[in-house]
Structures are given as C-alpha cells and as structure tokens.
Amino acid sequence: MKDLVLLVDASGKVLQANERARDALGGEAGRTCRQAVDATDPQGGAVCTDRCASDLAARGGIVDRLARVRGRDVRLVCRRIGRTVAVRSTEIDAAGAAAVTARELEILGLVADGKTDPEVAERLGLTSATVRTHVENARRKLGVATRSAAVARALRLGLLQ
Known part of the structure; x- marks a missing residue:
C-alpha cells in the first residue's frame, strides 16, 4: 500500500x-x-x-x-x-507481519512470557546477540519501536497465542 x-x-x-x-x-x-x-x-x-x-x-x-x-x-x-x-x-497490517519468521515468533513468545535475552538464548541454544537480532528483526517487520510493542503487535495480529 x-x-x-x-x-x-x-x-x-x-x-x-x-x-x-x-x-x-x-x-x-x-x-x-x-x-x-x-x-x-x-x-x-x-x-x-x-x-x-x-x-x-x-x-x-x-x-x-x-x-x-x-x-x-x-x-x-x-x-x-x-x-x-x-x-x-x-x-501497518498483517501483510507486513507475514514476513516475521517462525523463529522470530518463537522468540517473541518467550519474551512475552517474561524471559530475558540470556534466558531465551540458553533455552534455544543461541547466543544473546542472536536473540537480540531476532527481536530487532521482528520489531522492524512489525513496524514498532520497542520489544514490548513487538509482542503487543504480534498478539493483536494473532501471531502469538
């Protein structure tokens, strides 16, 4: 659009x-x-x-x-x-959100559960830097400024449950 x-x-x-x-x-x-x-x-x-x-x-x-x-x-x-x-x-619509990868959504789901980057990294066998990169990519794709806003947008669009 x-x-x-x-x-x-x-x-x-x-x-x-x-x-x-x-x-x-x-x-x-x-x-x-x-x-x-x-x-x-x-x-x-x-x-x-x-x-x-x-x-x-x-x-x-x-x-x-x-x-x-x-x-x-x-x-x-x-x-x-x-x-x-x-x-x-x-x-900002669901079409823009469709580019969010499954891994990015998995990480946003853990962030939504209150996990920190180091906790997410340990759980998924990643580095904290990789987790931050995934969160940043999801944030950018969802068109929001913060990680909490990314979680909120993903929830509102039905990408997270």
Whole structure:
C-alpha cells in the first residue's frame, strides 16, 4: 500500500499532499496537518497538536512513532526538510507481519512470557546477540519501536497465542 505523504510549512499548513493522502484524508486546501492527519496514540490521546509542526521545524530531528489514523494502525514519521516538515504515514497490517519468521515468533513468545535475552538464548541454544537480532528483526517487520510493542503487535495480529 502506498504511503500517505504531506508536506507542511512551519505553521502546520498543508502545502502539498500525494494522491493517496488526498484520497484518504480529503481535500487538504486550507487545512492544517493536525486537522488532516488527526493521529491518536493507542489509548486515544492526541498525537498531533497545533504546535507539533512548528516545534519540529524549529528544532529539527525526526518524530517516528506508532499511531492510529482513521482507525488504522500506522507508523507516523515526521521530519524537518529545510523550512518545511514532511509527514509520512505507513499503514501497518498483517501483510507486513507475514514476513516475521517462525523463529522470530518463537522468540517473541518467550519474551512475552517474561524471559530475558540470556534466558531465551540458553533455552534455544543461541547466543544473546542472536536473540537480540531476532527481536530487532521482528520489531522492524512489525513496524514498532520497542520489544514490548513487538509482542503487543504480534498478539493483536494473532501471531502469538
């Protein structure tokens, strides 16, 4: 699925949107990024604010987090580019999770049971570094930032029981 991409000015006003963003978010003319995206965190709290674009434009850097946009789980990445801010929303779905290997799921299952990397390594006859690599690969494939979020996403998608 094609990403939704917006380019906004430092005040948060949408300057440009790709076709996917226009289709999904409606006409962007005169709207702010917050109005167009209206992302929430998993608990329903607002991710987007009236000041997030101006704050990011002033300080630079990247915001990379999981959010919900229009009822869908997404990875929301916002970064300063010159005097503007690019906003990209990539839907996280079961198709992306299908790339998680059986070994990665086995390890996530043990992590879900509270096992540490050394405990998982000992149980499976691996090194701790290999366990960390498997967890990191699963985390990346699931589009999440932490190992606990990887476990939560795998559970929500029915990959773990």
